Amino acid sequence: xxxxxxxxxxxxxxxxxxxxxxxxxxxxxxxxxxxxxxxxxxxxxxxxxxxxxxxxxxxxxxxxxxxxxxxxxxxxxxxxxxxxxxxxxxxxxxxxxxxxxxxxxxxxxxxxxxxxxxxxxxxxxxxxxxxxxxxxxxxxxxxxxxxxxxxxxxxxxxxxxxxxxxxxxxxxxxxxxxxxxxxxxxxxxxxxxxxxxxxxxxxxxxxxxxxxxxxxxxxxxxxxxxxxxxxxxxxxxxxxxxxxxxxxxxxxxxxxxxxxxxxxxxxxxxxxxxxxxxxxxxxxxxxxxxxxxxxxxxxxxxxxxxxxxxxxxxxxxxxxxxxxxxxxxxxxxxxxxxxxxxxxxxxxxxxxxxxxxxxxxxxxxxxxxxxxxxxxxxxxxxxxxxxxxxxxxxxxxxxxxxxxxxxxxxxxxxxxxxxxxxxxxxxxxxxxxxxxxxxxx
Amino acid sequence: xxxxxxxxxxxxxxxxxxxxxxxxxxxxxxxxxxxxxxxxxxxxxxxxxxxxxxxxxxxxxxxxxxxxxxxxxxxxxxxxxxxxxxxxxxxxxxxxxxxxxxxxxxxxxxxxxxxxxxxxxxxxxxxxxxxxxxxxxxxxxxxxxxxxxxxxxxxxxxxxxxxxxxxxxxxxxxxxxxxxxxxxxxxxxxxxxxxxxxxxxxxxxxxxxxxxxxxxxxxxxxxxxxx
Numbered sequence: 001x002x003x004x005x006x007x008x009x010x011x012x013x014x015x016x017x018x019x020x021x022x023x024x025x026x027x028x029x030x031x032x033x034x035x036x037x038x039x040x041x042x043x044x045x046x047x048x049x050x051x052x053x054x055x056x057x058x059x060x061x062x063x064x065x066x067x068x069x070x071x072x073x074x075x076x077x078x079x080x081x082x083x084x085x086x087x088x089x090x091x092x093x094x095x096x097x098x099x100x101x102x103x104x105x106x107x108x109x110x111x112x113x114x115x116x117x118x119x120x121x122x123x124x125x126x127x128x129x130x131x132x133x134x135x136x137x138x139x140x141x142x143x144x145x146x147x148x149x150x151x152x153x154x155x156x157x158x159x160x161x162x163x164x165x166x167x168x169x170x171x172x173x174x175x176x177x178x179x180x181x182x183x184x185x186x187x188x189x190x191x192x193x194x195x196x197x198x199x200x201x202x203x204x205x206x207x208x209x210x211x212x213x214x215x216x217x218x219x220x221x222x223x224x225x226x227x228x229x230x231x232x233x234x235x236x237x238x239x240x241x242x243x244x245x246x247x248x249x250x251x252x253x254x255x256x257x258x259x260x261x262x263x264x265x266x267x268x269x270x271x272x273x274x275x276x277x278x279x280x281x282x283x284x285x286x287x288x289x290x291x292x293x294x295x296x297x298x299x300x301x302x303x304x305x306x307x308x309x310x311x312x313x314x315x316x317x318x319x320x321x322x323x324x325x326x327x328x329x330x331x332x333x334x335x336x337x338x339x340x341x342x343x344x345x346x347x348x349x350x351x352x353x354x355x356x357x358x359x360x361x362x363x364x365x366x367x368x369x370x371x372x373x374x375x376x377x378x379x380x381x382x383x384x385x386x387x388x389x390x391x392x393x394x395x396x397x398x399x400x401x402x403x404x405x406x407x408x409x410x411x412x413x414x415x416x417x418x419x420x421x422x423x424x425x426x427x428x429x430x431x432x433x434x435x436x437x438x439x440x441x
Numbered sequence: 442x443x444x445x446x447x448x449x450x451x452x453x454x455x456x457x458x459x460x461x462x463x464x465x466x467x468x469x470x471x472x473x474x475x476x477x478x479x480x481x482x483x484x485x486x487x488x489x490x491x492x493x494x495x496x497x498x499x500x501x502x503x504x505x506x507x508x509x510x511x512x513x514x515x516x517x518x519x520x521x522x523x524x525x526x527x528x529x530x531x532x533x534x535x536x537x538x539x540x541x542x543x544x545x546x547x548x549x550x551x552x553x554x555x556x557x558x559x560x561x562x563x564x565x566x567x568x569x570x571x572x573x574x575x576x577x578x579x580x581x582x583x584x585x586x587x588x589x590x591x592x593x594x595x596x597x598x599x600x601x602x603x604x605x606x607x608x609x610x611x612x613x614x615x616x617x618x619x620x621x622x623x624x625x626x627x628x629x630x631x632x633x634x635x636x637x638x639x640x641x642x643x644x645x646x647x648x649x650x651x652x653x654x655x656x657x658x659x660x661x662x663x664x665x666x667x668x
Contacts, residue, residue, distance in 0.1 A: 001542060001546045001548070001549040001559075002549055009537065009542065010537060013537040014537055327533070328535055328536075331533045331534075331535060332535075332550070333518075334497055334521060334527055334533070335521065335522070335546070335547050335550050335596075336519065336520070336521035336522025336550055336551065337518075337522070337550045338518060339518070435497060435498045435499060436497045436498075436521075437497040437498040438498075440497075440529075440533065
């Protein structure tokens with residue numbers, strides 16, 4: 001009749017006394033599991049975000065492209081272009097994508113069928129000509145646009161500066177809302193040079209763009225062509241295209257520092273535009289992952305609060321159990337049982353009941369946590385994010401998943417076990433400080 | 442042969458601002474093979490004395506010696522575990538266990554050597570105090586008071602200890618059952634060569650013991666009478 005057997009006998013024969021403890025642990029366990037589930041969700045989402053989006057460094061402009069065109073600024077842009085070309089030589093990224101732009105071509109001489117000037121349906125909007133040096137435009141890579149017809153550029157077209165363009169489907173509508181039958185294989189004239197339409201794109205479905213005027217970075221006003229072709233048609237008007245948007249997909253997150261070091265050395269002593277920003281994907285997560293971060297904070301508070309509540313509830317229950325069983329402790333102690341065995345007997349008995357309740361609550365708590373985290377994420381959706389950030393945030397929220405990993409169970413069980421052991425060990429140890437006579441009184 | 446003795450044993454209780462002396466420099470020895478009763482009126486300190494010699498409480502002053510060694514040095518837990526069997530007036534059995542399990546609990550706690558199978562030994566000890574196999578497997582609360590006290594006695598003697606202390610074990614029992622219990626104690630002392638120390642307030646029961654130790658409330662010490 002060792003202490004383990006005594007625990008089992010007590011558990012089986014004192015069911016009615018143990019049952020309230022079971023339900024208390026089950027309820028608190030659900031809370032705890034939910035908190036851990038939310039916390040784990042946020043961590044998983046962050047990991048998945050990094051996995052899905054990789055470690056990328058994005059260069060873009062804060063306030064549109066209104067500063068381009070001033071010769072003074074263009075020098076800065078060209079400097080930046082040179083920096084990009086130097087970065088391009090490094091082998092720390094899996095691919096890069098840089099778009100170039102020539103201000104001189106905005107809205108000028110873009111014609112369809114030789115005589116009709118192409119305007120976007122909002123007639124005041126300028127048309128931007130983007131030079132691309134990758135087969136897929138950066139905007140498609142970044143999910144800003146979606147190809148609906150035709151294709152993007154081939155490497156041969158890029159290498160040989162072929163006269164091909166990818167247009168927005170919005171060009172199919174004239175400014176007076178009539179349908180323009182522009183399509184794949186048609187020819188448009190840019191600076192009087194003919195360009196074959198090889199692809200039609202549209203804005204991505206999830207992105208709602210508000211058009212606020214000239215400076216709005218609205219990708220539907222863009223016409224994509226090979227960079228060589230852009231160079232060619234701008235030579236005539238003595239304008240060098242400048243880089244306006246670039247990203248570098250690094251091989252490894254560890255390469256971020258190396259990239260930054262190189263970037264710093266390449267930009268040392270040269271003037272670069274003031275109004276562009278550089279964002280690392282980790283920073284991007286910090287920006288767009290705000291709901292997830294806040295959720296993580298909430299879950300941390302819930303976790304700590306729940307653990308405190310759990311310890312208090314368990315202590316209360318254990319106190320009540322101990323009050324009933326104090327006499328038994330006294331008997332065992334009077335018989336000469338070792339203190340640690342008495343403590344172990346009660347810890348084992350209560351812990352086993354708690355563990356059983358906890359196992360049940362893990363499953364329900366996980367489901368609860370999943371629902372809760374999804375709800376909270378949707379509530380805390382920031383409005384001030386840019387279109388792209390919103391889009392990536394949607395991706396991020398979609399990633400929100402709780403998996404029943406060993407880590408998850410480990411966290412829940414370790415937290416609960418600690419709470420239970422503390423709440424059982426403390427009162428028993430306190431009781432056993434007294435002599436058996438006092439305990440039995 | 443003296444197995445247990447007290448030297449200048451003193452114990453006081455708080456009584457308002459002062460302390461009430463319960464035991465004052467008590468010096469007494471107990472021998473193997475004798476049945477002792479401690480007699481005295483209520484409040485004289487009988488139970489306190491028993492608690493001290495059973496190591497259920499600690500004295501303020503003085504020593505309790507087991508074969509000349511201070512029980513504090515042996516360790517109070519170890520002393521209770523291996524050298525003394527305690528029988529309480531209110532039995533103090535574990536309620537959710539049956540008689541057999543209650544005895545087996547004590548047997549599993551002691552470090553004393555118990556030959557053979559624990560369960561068979563427990564059944565044999567229970568049998569020796571009049572609890573048969575059927576009653577042995579009954580839950581404690583289904584046994585009568587007398588039967589519960591027998592189980593308590595069985596638990597105390599099952600660990601092969603030399604000293605048995607009993608605090609008014611017949612206090613809640615009828616006359617006939619009390620007689621049976623006293624007979625068991627006599628047998629334990631005389632045949633099994635245990636040192637049995639029993640607290641009682643009954644002069645009649647005390648008369649059946651080998652030595653009566655009367656606790657005098659005025660001097661807080663013993664007067665010994667040998668029967």
